[in-house]
Amino acid sequence: MLSGGVGAAKFLSGLVQLVDPQSVTAIVNTADDTILHGLNISPDIDTLTYTLAGAIDTKRGWGLRDETWRAMNSLLRFENIRPVGSLAAPTWFNLGDADLATHFYRTARLQEGATLTQVTDEIRRAFDVQVRIIPMCDQTVSTEITVASCDASVSGQTISFQEYFVRHQHSVPVQSVGFRGSETAIFGALDELRASDAIVIAPSNPIVSIGPLRALAGVDEALTARREKVIAVSPIIAGAALKGPADRMLRELGHEASVVGIARLYSSVCATLVIDHADKDRRSEIEATGMHCVVTNTVMSDPIAARNLAQVVIESVM
Amino acid sequence: MLSGGVGAAKFLSGLVQLVDPQSVTAIVNTADDTILHGLNISPDIDTLTYTLAGAIDTKRGWGLRDETWRAMNSLLRFENIRPVGSLAAPTWFNLGDADLATHFYRTARLQEGATLTQVTDEIRRAFDVQVRIIPMCDQTVSTEITVASCDASVSGQTISFQEYFVRHQHSVPVQSVGFRGSETAIFGALDELRASDAIVIAPSNPIVSIGPLRALAGVDEALTARREKVIAVSPIIAGAALKGPADRMLRELGHEASVVGIARLYSSVCATLVIDHADKDRRSEIEATGMHCVVTNTVMSDPIAARNLAQVVIESVM
Numbered sequence: 001m002l003s004g005g006v007g008a009a010k011f012l013s014g015l016v017q018l019v020d021p022q023s024v025t026a027i028v029n030t031a032d033d034t035i036l037h038g039l040n041i042s043p044d045i046d047t048l049t050y051t052l053a054g055a056i057d058t059k060r061g062w063g064l065r066d067e068t069w070r071a072m073n074s075l076l077r078f079e080n081i082r083p084v085g086s087l088a089a090p091t092w093f094n095l096g097d098a099d100l101a102t103h104f105y106r107t108a109r110l111q112e113g114a115t116l117t118q119v120t121d122e123i124r125r126a127f128d129v130q131v132r133i134i135p136m137c138d139q140t141v142s143t144e145i146t147v148a149s150c151d152a153s154v155s156g157q158t159i160s161f162q163e164y165f166v167r168h169q170h171s172v173p174v175q176s177v178g179f180r181g182s183e184t185a186i187f188g189a190l191d192e193l194r195a196s197d198a199i200v201i202a203p204s205n206p207i208v209s210i211g212p213l214r215a216l217a218g219v220d221e222a223l224t225a226r227r228e229k230v231i232a233v234s235p236i237i238a239g240a241a242l243k244g245p246a247d248r249m250l251r252e253l254g255h256e257a258s259v260v261g262i263a264r265l266y267s268s269v270c271a272t273l274v275i276d277h278a279d280k281d282r283r284s285e286i287e288a289t290g291m292h293c294v295v296t297n298t299v300m301s302d303p304i305a306a307r308n309l310a311q312v313v314i315e316s317v318m
Numbered sequence: 319m320l321s322g323g324v325g326a327a328k329f330l331s332g333l334v335q336l337v338d339p340q341s342v343t344a345i346v347n348t349a350d351d352t353i354l355h356g357l358n359i360s361p362d363i364d365t366l367t368y369t370l371a372g373a374i375d376t377k378r379g380w381g382l383r384d385e386t387w388r389a390m391n392s393l394l395r396f397e398n399i400r401p402v403g404s405l406a407a408p409t410w411f412n413l414g415d416a417d418l419a420t421h422f423y424r425t426a427r428l429q430e431g432a433t434l435t436q437v438t439d440e441i442r443r444a445f446d447v448q449v450r451i452i453p454m455c456d457q458t459v460s461t462e463i464t465v466a467s468c469d470a471s472v473s474g475q476t477i478s479f480q481e482y483f484v485r486h487q488h489s490v491p492v493q494s495v496g497f498r499g500s501e502t503a504i505f506g507a508l509d510e511l512r513a514s515d516a517i518v519i520a521p522s523n524p525i526v527s528i529g530p531l532r533a534l535a536g537v538d539e540a541l542t543a544r545r546e547k548v549i550a551v552s553p554i555i556a557g558a559a560l561k562g563p564a565d566r567m568l569r570e571l572g573h574e575a576s577v578v579g580i581a582r583l584y585s586s587v588c589a590t591l592v593i594d595h596a597d598k599d600r601r602s603e604i605e606a607t608g609m610h611c612v613v614t615n616t617v618m619s620d621p622i623a624a625r626n627l628a629q630v631v632i633e634s635v636m
Contacts, residue, residue: 036426037422037423038357038358038422038425038426038429039356039422068386068388070386070388070418071418071422073416073419074416074418074419074420078440081444083440086426086427086430086432088422088426088427089419089422096388097386097388097415097418098388098389098392099392100388100415100418101390101391101396104355104356104406104407105400105406107355108355108356108405108406109406111356112404112405114404122396122401126396126399
């Protein structure tokens, strides 16, 4: 599975009810990764790990259940001390106290010279997760978002994904999206793509979650070579994203914020698109892009719904 | 004041009851500093800051009052995952959840290019501390302890100060002590030494707390030049350290673990030694080293005792 965060994690939690988790590999976006407080933060990887471990806070959608926030709350002391221009002690990005341990381990191992692939595997084993979780690459790739805001203090600025997503609550219009470092980064799972029985493109943001994986050398070619075995689940239902800014972002970047827009983005690398019943009227337009279209319930409101969706995906591609 | 951690902090909390805190400067040992979890840890600086802020956990002697330990407890998950040879996620060094915020701020600021001197000043202001707190230098100096243990797995090994002090609970005999980096590090407060009304050598470990400051170029010369205005409070009372391994360490390194041993270490740079009533019989031996000897109560069991000791020190040197 090519994976972003929350939508991908939910789909995986359905999939592992049906197939041996050890037969599943998630290749995860790391262009949202950042460093804060000196700690290496990998939001999508942790969302997958915590979800599959049954440890995620489902209401929040990220981080661990039953968290406490002592460290974050204690940062407030430095708000008025930080010199102008300093980004130290940001209070707009939350890390729970228990969650910090995962970040301590990741940071220390990376500083020891371990690769992100190694550390990610160690962390998922520490959480007893059976699904293999692989970062898309071991090099730093960073999503850069240029914003087109009427707020002059922000307009034209290029900001990091987390600044866009968390700090500005993805409320500023996007002018363009780039992935710094993607020209030289090495996608670590081309062999897995080639050897897999099927490839699922998770219901994740096609621009900032799946986009970074596809920006790496060889990925689109590997998908195209196996196009009949590639299946995507639309993250857009009835013109809207269930979570996050995918719909607005698609529109702002000149795409249609609909299942047809998704089909146009994926048709060259993917043979089948799974859409929700709400969009069944758009089937012929999807088929016009050269894709098969499967209609089912794609809203993963609970584990049963996630399992049912995974069942349809398996039957459609295997 | 030339300062280590706990003993120095207690003395300072007495001193600021008598003089304007803004007229006091503490120049602090940083050779105990280390990096764990990717975070920059400065134990002696934080002990001073937290003590003067009234925020220290007095029972533990370090860290903040009313702490929680969620992050540390959550590290246990990685104990059996960490590969052989990895030092990630150590569980032998505790950092409380609220205390972590201080470390996040320090680490982020250092990574932004601030000096430890700048960051230390920002942190003490965030804690509303009026005493100036200056690290002995902005470069990395690391205490290295070569242990002479009957435990063959440890003997002859050179370990860091925190490994010796915390991990081994200072229970292994010391063969030698060195300060890596001290040849090139720059003592940042020579002007303060020269311009001060008086210089107090705090009741800190003479080897591993005061030793690192004295190992830096120019410090002993600056002290010697102002010798009559330098006064030390003995950290040894009746042959024992109130806290920590100073007594054993002195013996293991061939010194006498007594006020006379302290006098011999300090007499070249310091004119006056303050000792406890318990050691009054050694006065003539101390005077034989060329020092004045002041006898008083040096056990700082409460704020009044600390203030009384500070009063005697001021009267003896000013």
